[in-house]
Every structure is written in structure tokens, then in C-alpha cells.
Amino acid sequence: MPRPTCYMCDEPATSREHVPPKCLFPEVKDVGADYRQNLLTVPSCDEHNSGKSSDDEFLMVSLAGIIGNNSIGYSHKFSKVNRAIHRSSFSLLDRAMKNQRWSVVEFGPNKFIDVVWGTPDYDRFLRCFDRIARGVHFAQFGRKFSGESRTILGYIPSCLPNPAEFQRLIRDKVAIELEGKPRVGGNPDVFNFRLTDPDPLGLYLAHLQFYGGLDVYVALTPDGCQIPDDLTMMLIEGGIETTIKLGAEEYRFNVDEPVTRRPG
Ligand SMILES: [Zn+2]
Structure with missing residues (x-):
């Protein structure tokens, strides 16, 4: 062995x-x-x-x-x-x-x-969360994660409209994808995690939760994963007003209005 x-x-x-x-x-x-x-x-x-x-x-x-x-x-x-x-x-x-x-x-x-x-x-934060995400990946699948990670700190509010809207989008999207999945961790009030299923491109995401309320999201991109240019992201990064819909919710980027506005 x-x-x-x-x-x-x-x-x-x-x-x-x-x-x-x-x-x-x-x-x-x-x-x-x-x-x-x-x-x-x-x-x-x-x-x-x-x-x-x-x-x-x-x-x-x-x-x-x-x-x-x-x-x-x-x-x-x-x-x-x-x-x-x-x-x-x-x-x-x-x-x-x-x-x-x-x-x-x-x-x-x-x-x-x-x-x-x-x-x-x-x-330093990113280094810490990268390690934790790789650790939970190993714990879940019994093998090392080979690829890149990208961390989104869900609990640090942003005063900038676009990052704040991204946080809201990630939080809601992950909540939908993880619905019904059990939280893993022997002491879930201190720490628990869940991993989404891979999307069609092979990307997935780790939701790390500390002390019941601090949410950290780590997007995991395995080596060899081909990410096509995303038109929506290009529009957002180009400063063009863009709306992403998720169920009944709308997420608006590059607008002057306050974020966390709900339609209707
Ligand atoms: Zn080592």
C-alpha cells in the first residue's frame, strides 16, 4: 500500500x-x-x-x-x-x-x-482559506485537490456596490446548490463545511462556516478545467450595467442605486 x-x-x-x-x-x-x-x-x-x-x-x-x-x-x-x-x-x-x-x-x-x-x-486570509478548502476536499474525497482556489469572504461587507452584489449572489446561489446537503464537521457550531456538486465545467465550491455565522466561499477550479470567457462577467468587468437573475431574485451590477434591493 x-x-x-x-x-x-x-x-x-x-x-x-x-x-x-x-x-x-x-x-x-x-x-x-x-x-x-x-x-x-x-x-x-x-x-x-x-x-x-x-x-x-x-x-x-x-x-x-x-x-x-x-x-x-x-x-x-x-x-x-x-x-x-x-x-x-x-x-x-x-x-x-x-x-x-x-x-x-x-x-x-x-x-x-x-x-x-x-x-x-x-x-494571509486567502492562504488560510485555501488550505482549509484543500483540507476539506481531502477529507471529503480522500485525495488532494489539484487546481486553483478563489476565496470570497462572505462575512466582510463591502462598501462597493459590485462586490456587495457579488456577495449576495454567491450567498443565494450557494444556498440553492447546497440545499439538502448535510453540514460536515464534528463540531458544526464551531466549523462545518459543504461542497457543491461540480458544475458542467467541473467547477465546484466549498462553503466554510465558522462559529455559526461566518461564511466563507472557496471556488475550486481543478487543473485542466477550461473556463470559457463569460460574456456576463465581461460586461460586468467592463462597467456595463448588467442584471443576473436567479429565481425571482435580481442582482444588478454597475448601477448607482443601493444594493440589496429586491424586485417588486
Ligand atoms: Zn505538504
Whole structure:
């Protein structure tokens, strides 16, 4: 039987790597409940396991919404995870983001959170989510994902009309495609994921959800996948007013009107 290789590269696996990082999961001593059971792990080489601990911490600070009332940094200090998002959003991006501003974001029907937003370390975010998406792919299919990933941070609001409209379109489209698919993850209130079926071109998408409300979408394009030029995207990128329809909903790009307007 061949030795398993790393979920990120072709090196032999030397250990198991947690997906997402273990530090995102609260400990019993902090929250009184054990959120560290049945954690997802994938085979990993040395470089792709121990070599990224600082990214793990970055992600934890950026995502977990830890309340900063501890002196040594990162003690998991929330009681109920969904509430923790709300509270800890106040400080979660403190160390990870510059030029902070406040915003209220709707993350579900009549569910709102306050978030700080500003200038995140995007490259680092993308690196973290790329790894997690590749990890969940491995966990789901038992093999490495070979291809490119593109991350859309569903929980960071954009003040620009087009990106905001794209977020809304992605969220709604993914909700339709994932309807009925079970959320995977031993501690779904901390982390769960779902993968869409491949579309006719072979593209698919991972929906990563952290702490019940932070949604991240990662589009996965396998190697060798031929993406034809998309006329709609060319129009949008060309600044031409464009409407995309999804069921009864309309998504309008390059318009001056406020976004999230519903027809009728
Ligand atoms: Zn590796």
C-alpha cells in the first residue's frame, strides 16, 4: 500500500493536520463544553503542518472572536458560540486589521452581527482559506485537490456596490446548490463545511462556516478545467450595467442605486 501523501503537496505525510486549525475550537476549561471531539484531520507533510502555526493564530484572532480579557492572548473565552461571534467581533480583527470601522451585517434571516472591518491582511486570509478548502476536499474525497482556489469572504461587507452584489449572489446561489446537503464537521457550531456538486465545467465550491455565522466561499477550479470567457462577467468587468437573475431574485451590477434591493 503506498504511503499517504500530504493534502497540500506530493511529499510523504508525516503527521495529521487539523482542518481547520485546532486552535479555533474552544477548550473545555474555557467554555465548559468539549468542542474538540471528532476534529477533522488530514495527512500532512512537515512543512504543511508545523510550518504554519502563526497563520493558525492569525486565523484564530481574525475569526474566533475571542474576547480580549486575558493577558496571554488566546484563551478561548466564549460561552455560546453564536453569541461569541457577536461579542468578540468587537476585538476579533483588532490585531489582524487596520483602519477599522464598524458595521452591522445580516448573516441570516433577521440575524445580525456587528463587525469591525477595514483593511485585512487579505493575502494571509486567502492562504488560510485555501488550505482549509484543500483540507476539506481531502477529507471529503480522500485525495488532494489539484487546481486553483478563489476565496470570497462572505462575512466582510463591502462598501462597493459590485462586490456587495457579488456577495449576495454567491450567498443565494450557494444556498440553492447546497440545499439538502448535510453540514460536515464534528463540531458544526464551531466549523462545518459543504461542497457543491461540480458544475458542467467541473467547477465546484466549498462553503466554510465558522462559529455559526461566518461564511466563507472557496471556488475550486481543478487543473485542466477550461473556463470559457463569460460574456456576463465581461460586461460586468467592463462597467456595463448588467442584471443576473436567479429565481425571482435580481442582482444588478454597475448601477448607482443601493444594493440589496429586491424586485417588486
Ligand atoms: Zn505538504
